[in-house]
Amino acid sequence: MGAAGLAVLLSGCSLNTMLWGDDGAGVIETTEGLIDAATEGEADSYMCEGHDPELREPADWEGLSAEEPERFVADYWPDQVPLEPRWNIGLSLPTERVAGGVEFPGYVFYQETDDGLCVVDVTWWTVESEG
Template identity: 60%
Template sequence: MRRTRATAVVGVTALALVVSGCAVVDHVVWGADGAAVIRTTERFIDAAAAGDGASVVCDGHHPELREPEDWAGMSAEEPEGFHAEFWADQAPLEPSWIISLSLPDERVAPGSEHPGDVFYRETDDELCVVDVAWSTVLG
């Protein structure tokens, strides 16, 4: 009986890790704050692709979101703390975090534009978007 119970616990634990694999890996690699940026970015991408990106935008800010199809298939990459020396135009917005986005392979075409980086501000209980930097695929 003891061995069966231990086996069941190990099985349930392994299943939980598989189901939440990305979240666990993000938490281990990027820490709790970085994992929160990734989760928020995935939520923002989904909202923007559905035409509701403004729901994740900070009050009083109006980043360029363009069209919902511009967000289709985008994915979150690596979060990092904001550094004003690299992003002088965004410094007045006082972001806390930045995360790059990845364009799906089928959308990579010279001259195409896509959302490239998202800038977040931390509030008391969440992250919200203050800006989006757009990128152009080079030839």
């Protein structure tokens, strides 16, 4: 076990909590749940009231993984500003699905509510080329 693993074990918190803090780890955890739910076609409970982001087909979510959580920065995402997100997180496409022209959910945007995080938008990306 390396030093990082020992530190996690001794602290009693997850590696994500150590790296991203409680809030960032919560974004990752919520995103992992969203991916699982969307793969089953049952992600409605993750959506913010009054928002209907494009989720497309359950197969589009298969094998995705949550990347680094980020506090929302309006300068980077001007199209999402009216939605008032507080967090965004990138999604990673598994290597076996990487092929030119494949579309996948690239980023998820969340608002914070009294009940936790909810989704206000999903941006879709297209793989330009393999490799």
